[in-house]
Amino acid sequence: MCLAVPGRVLDIEERDGTRMANVDFGGVVKEVCLEYLPDLQVGEYAIVHVGFALQRLDEESARHTLELFADLGMLQEEFGDPWELAAREGGFVFPSDLPSDGDAEREEAR
């Protein structure tokens, strides 16, 4: 939750009197509030935390961080399905986790 992720502003619009943007986080696009960085423009990068742009970031640093997060699987942690994540952590077994018949045969063949 405290993770803040760099993203690139794709477009900006006014909603309910609030400046909002679509922001691209290495392929995942989320709606982000720009009220705390009111002069942020399309194409610029910012550090975004829980849907709010908090500080400008230069493009090189932003790309660097995004690559690192993607490598570490942290973007999945941040933007994946939280219920599924919580269930897995809690030991719930999903049908897709169970080996299919094919897996079992391969296992036996070994």
Add this chain to the structure above:
Amino acid sequence: MKYIDEFQDPELARRLLDDIHATVTRPWALMEVCGGQTHTIIRHGIDQLLPDQVELIHGPGCPVCVTPLEVIDKALEIASRPGVIFCSFGDMLRVPGTDRDLFRVRSEGGDVRVVYSPLDALRIAQQNPQQQVVFFGIGFETTAPPNAMTVYQASKLGIRNFSLLVSHVRVPPAIEAIMQSPSCRVQGFLAAGHVCSVMGVGEYPELAERFKVPIVVTGFEPLDILEGVRRTVRQLERGEHRVENAYQRAVRPEGNPAAQAMLEDVFEVTDRAWRGIGTIARSGWKLSERYREFDAEQRFSVSGIRTLEPAACRAGEVLQGLLKPHECEAFGTTCTPRNPLGATMVSSEGACAAYYLYRRLDLNPAPARLEASPLV
């Protein structure tokens, strides 16, 4: 240097490490404040790459972990009520209350929803005018401004079926409390970068001076941590105690003035209880008088809920840097991510979770292997 090839820029990592090794002449204990930094350190084995004289102590900077048990119990009580839609960030779902968690509340029929942003909760309130929508407002100075903005918006748009269960905390009073503890061993701080993105560095010079302790604002990528350690150790070796900003790409000295102004409008500073640590004076925020009507504790009359924390969970000592996670008797045995005693074992930024995730095989082979298999 077994792990160094895994760094994004191994050559730079090596140079930073060489410099740290060349600088250190005696033992130093540094505290990384932010839970995200703790995970980076354990994940990349940074503590093992540093000279033996440099000890990293994990700090209280995981917002989920420091949220008191009784606040979790209040959340569970509100989330169980009919007519309530309870919204939270995903990492609160499995934090144990006294006898259940939010995950369980939903399986029992409670309307618990995970949102990406607090503004999503406000939208849910707009779409469901017949229901009460409550957002679980926890976190440090990074998360508080978004939540403040959401309350401000609710007020501006006249959305009356929205409220915030507030348990916001502030870093500087926690640093002060740690330094004042008689058992404190911390000699330097790696301050939490994103907290400073919002608040700037203005609160730290007084602390650095009063406690004669270097404070280096540090990011949370592996190279950021090495640079933070390098600068802190360098100051210690020279007998200095300044505030330095080693995370300039994301931290301006003044922070984010718009966010600070909103914090000041919506919240006021208050004493706050920290899980396992106790109450720290002026260490948190509550809604200011003007926005008190959005306080979920008042709206749902749960202020009376008082809960004692379980004695078996030693998260408080872990959060103060007095105990390493694997030194706790319950670690990896009665306390695992599947059956956590405390939040430090489930939070994505918790120190216990970091030790369990990245070191489980060397520390506790048998139970870890059992846990790792989904079929057992």
